[in-house]
Amino acid sequence: MSDHFSIIKFDIGNSTMNAERKFLFACLIFALAIYAIHAFGLFDLLTDLPHLQTLIRQSGLFGYSLYILLFIIATLFLLPGSILVIAGGIVFGPFLGTLLSLIAATLASSCSFLLARWMGRDLLLKYVGHSHTFQAIEKGIARNGIDFLILTRLIPLFPYNIQNYAYGLTTIAFWPYTLISALTTLPGIVIYTVMASDLANEGITLRFILQLCLAGLALFILVQLAKLYARHKHVDLSASRRNPLTHPKNEG
Numbered sequence: 633m634s635d636h637f638s639i640i641k642f643d644i645g646n647s648t649m650n651a652e653r654k655f656l657f658a659c660l661i662f663a664l665a666i667y668a669i670h671a672f673g674l675f676d677l678l679t680d681l682p683h684l685q686t687l688i689r690q691s692g693l694f695g696y697s698l699y700i701l702l703f704i705i706a707t708l709f710l711l712p713g714s715i716l717v718i719a720g721g722i723v724f725g726p727f728l729g730t731l732l733s734l735i736a737a738t739l740a741s742s743c744s745f746l747l748a749r750w751m752g753r754d755l756l757l758k759y760v761g762h763s764h765t766f767q768a769i770e771k772g773i774a775r776n777g778i779d780f781l782i783l784t785r786l787i788p789l790f791p792y793n794i795q796n797y798a799y800g801l802t803t804i805a806f807w808p809y810t811l812i813s814a815l816t817t818l819p820g821i822v823i824y825t826v827m828a829s830d831l832a833n834e835g836i837t838l839r840f841i842l843q844l845c846l847a848g849l850a851l852f853i854l855v856q857l858a859k860l861y862a863r864h865k866h867v868d869l870s871a872s873r874r875n876p877l878t879h880p881k882n883e884g
Contacts, residue, residue, distance in 0.1 A: 684716075688723045695723070700736040707740035708747070710793045717821055721828030729825040730818075737821065738814040741796045745809060748800025765790050766798045773802045776867045781809065783867060785816035786858040819854060823847045 684702075688695040703716050716736070720729035769790070772780035781804060784795060799809055827847060830840055862869055 684719050685723050696732060699732055700739060703736035704740040704743055707793050707796065708744060713737060714824060717824040718828040721825035722832040726826045726829045729829060730822050733821045733825060734814060734818060737817050738810060741813045742810050744793065744796030745800040745806065748797045765794055766801065769795065769798045770802050773804055776865065778808055778812065779865045779867050781812050782816060783858055783862050783869065785813060787855055789869065823851065
């Protein structure tokens, strides 16, 4: 009996050690990535839209891969992907820009999800388990499953890139997460890409202003439909509207 318990204890110890090694390895990779990004000026590139456009244009077919790679890097480091979606619309045009941005955004959110899952739930919960964002997402998935994922992707309750990591720590399966993430990001990508392409080609015209108003109206209607869907499915989003940076024990 004592041998049996010692084996269990040994396995648990190994599991914890492996998780900590994964965490340290991930930290090392992130540190090296930050150094490389800084050394090659990629952070400046992500914030310098004209330079980014020129570089992608001059890269030919390699520009597609470069664009997707930059999108993944930006997402992993919690940088806004909207800059790259706009750049994609300007450089590649409305159709190809939408396609590349959708592929890039899907791969990027999947990488964040898989990274969180690979590092291990038990270890990461020590660091993020008490955050409002994670607790709200975990409870939402436990109560409402896929419906909660759909709604949080359509309604901006939490920062999008943080959601990618948080969902990796829940019980939701990878493929439903990936498919729903792709479908729910598509409307925003289409609007950003088409508007950026039209603005670059034609400038601010009456047609552009009308399109901008229609795009804003379309997004507003989409959010309202999502809220109606939440009520229809009896999904309670009220607890998710609090400040996502608030620690539960500090709430009074």
